[in-house]
Amino acid sequence: MKTGLMGTQDITALNNVNITLYQKEILGLVGASGSGKSTLARVLVLLYRPSTGKVVFEGRDVTNYRGMKLREYRSDVQMVFQDPYASLDPYHTISWHIRRPLRIHHYRGNIDERIDELLEMVKLDPPSYFRDKFPHQISGGQRQRVYLARALALEPKVLIADEPVSMLDVSLRIDILELLSRIREDLGISIIYITHDLNTVSMITDRIYVLHNGEIVEEGQTDDVLSNPRDDYTRSLIEAAPDPYKRI
Incomplete structure (x- = not known):
């Protein structure tokens, strides 16, 4: 993939990247900033x-989807962004944020009941306490849970979590990671977990791809890659990772 800006020379953001996601799998995309993960x-x-290249979903080439087909695809593949502060509109309530995708996609059930169900699913209990809150009235970890509830509203088959815990306090990261693992088990959903933090990727992912300068330099089962890395870049990431148990 190439991108350009105002006539400047094109750069290759991703080169020969080929990944496969299996059903009910948590797949990690690992790399430092600028490696191409978020792209x-x-x-x-x-x-x-x-x-160049294509995106294939359930055997269908969806790369050029537009209009209704694109909307249907995005109901199946949802994304949770990094910043819980910027992901929610400060002028609207929590219930508004979750209600919006349900209305856009013409949800046929009881929307209020669905909102409460989703809030309970992400452990925002009781729902009646959170429904009419505004984003600034809840914590960063709770905001990330709200956005997760919004992403799950349409029962997607794939959830892409782009650095979902990097802006949270350490004490909150474990809660969100455990929530992602439980959602995978309860809903049978596939998750792509994007991070630069090898400590968190080792906790929840089944397999990982390591990206460097827009290319995949290593892939495999998470435990195998982290315990026996073959690529120098992967080894450098492991060596640079802080030891959470090391005393300063």
């Missing part, structure tokens, strides 16, 4: 269109 995530949800 790849935006290609997968068709926010960016690749200049």
Whole structure:
């Protein structure tokens, strides 16, 4: 994939990247800032269109989907962004944020009941306490849970979580990671977990791809890659990762 700006020379953001996601799997995309992780995530949800290559979902080439087909695809593939502060509109309530995708996609059930169900699913109990709150009235971890509830509203088959815990306090990260693992088990959903933090990727992912300068330099089962890395870049990431148990 190539991108350009105001006549400047094109750069290759992703090169020969080929990933596979299996049903009910948590797949990690690992790499430092600028490695291409978030670009790849935006290609997968068709926010960016690749200049070459294609996105295949359930055997269908969805790369050039537009209009209704694109809307249907995005109901199946949802994304949770990094910043819970910027992801929610400060002028609207929590219930408004979750209600909106249900209305856009013409949800046929009881929307109020669905909102309460989703809030309970992400452990925002009781729902009656959170429904009429505004984003600034809840914590960062709670805001990320709200956005997760919104992403799950349409029962997607794939959830792409782009650095979902990087802006949260350490004490809140474990809660969100455990929630993602439980959602995978309860809903049978597939998750792509994007991070630069090898400590968190080792906790919840089944397999990982390591990206460097827009290319995949290593892939495999998470435990295998982290315990026996073959690529120098992967080894450097592991060596640079802080030890959470090390005393300063």
